[in-house]
């Protein structure tokens with residue numbers, strides 16, 4: 001058990017059991033909503049039923065906003081527009097947690113749709129200008145690129161003239177987003193996606209890192225450690241950065257597409273890129289944190305994780321290496337509505353912490369919301385841990401009220 005963090009003893013590690021600090025930003029009504037939500041998504045049958053219902057409603061264009069907006073949407077998303085996220089951004093900032101505005105539109109394929117997603121992401125990056133409540137910009141390459149092009153480039157296939165033009169448009173969009181982020185000095189994350197699209201994404205991310213990451217990391221690629229080959233990629237990329245003279249920016253995550261990856265590998269009869277078990281993923285994730293701290297002179301990192309043990313490990317690695325808690329090369333990030341005990345206790349202890357704040361029209365956020373619901377169902381211990389801590393905070397608040405009355 002780590003020592004409880006206190007301002008008098010800043011060398012101790014943060015205590016993720018401090019629920020008062022973790023939920024100070026939530027009213028009792030909001031806390032009750034969170035409790036109900038985690039109880040619901042903890043039930044695999046209900047989530048399966050809800051997923052089918054949402055997919056049907058989307059396909060048949062049945063309005064479902066009335067059911068989603070006050071529940072799962074308002075818990076996991078900031079709002080429908082950037083302005084709509086203002087209250088959330090401010091609330092996080094007041095507790096020392098910064099925002100990563102994440103425009104949530106997925107599965108777009110036509111050039112018009114891709115162009116309008118590009119414009120929306122550009123607007124989100126611009127919104128961070130001179131506003132230190134925001135920490136990073138972020139985008140998914142698949143939101144601004146036809147999937148088929150990413151797949152062909154990833155497989156190193158020859159492109160037709162039209163496909164080549166489409167790929168050049170993708171490169172232009174990625175370059176324009178990174179250029180704007182670099183101009184206003186907001187670092188930008190490029191999210192990691194399915195393994196069959198990732199070589200193209202790596203190519204684009206590396207191209208932009210080489211261009212913009214001089215003294216500081218302005219472009220970050222994402223490394224998914226649930227893949228058995230990505231620790232080696234991280235190491236090779238560090239060496240490439242050192243020999244090419246750019247600063248490496250990496251967001252380390254475990255990975256969000258495990259079931260899809262395994263299904264596809266089985267379907268097409270190739271070995272799965274995913275680690276054999278969770279233990280192997282955890283081992284590589286923690287080794288990647290260690291690698292980045294050992295190479296902190298050439299690597300900036302963001303630990304995108306809800307895992308308490310990995311978060312504490314990073315704190316202790318920083319301490320061992322004699323790094324300040326607020327070292328600006330090291331960030332922790334979680335998703336809005338998840339793992340508040342990690343985010344807010346780290347922030348109170350002086351670490352750099354940010355939350356993804358997804359936003360966008362309700363229909364557009366549905367794939368993201370389904371992933372969050374499934375993650376809280378399938379990841380052993382995640383929702384039950386959230387539930388345990390929320391229950392504990394309820395108890396603490398009611399005892400505090402009782403003792404005030406006495």
Ligand SMILES: Cc1cc2nc3c(=O)[nH]c(=O)nc-3n(C[C@H](O)[C@H](O)[C@H](O)COP(=O)(O)OP(=O)(O)OC[C@H]3O[C@@H](n4cnc5c(N)ncnc54)[C@H](O)[C@@H]3O)c2cc1C
Pocket residue numbers: 190191192193222224226253254255256257258274275276277278279281303304305306307333334335356375379382
């Ligand atoms: C700020 C932030 C940014 C993110 N960005 C991305 C991104 O760009 N791309 C992306 O893919 N994901 C991204 N994610 C999601 C992330 O990859 C994980 O799905 C999620 O955070 C859960 O992992 P965890 O580290 O929180 O830890 P845990 O809850 O401890 O781990 C759960 C994860 O472990 C892995 N796992 C579970 N069971 C097994 C098993 N049997 N075998 C092998 N591995 C297993 C899976 O990756 C699973 O998601 C992001 C998450 C955050 C917080």
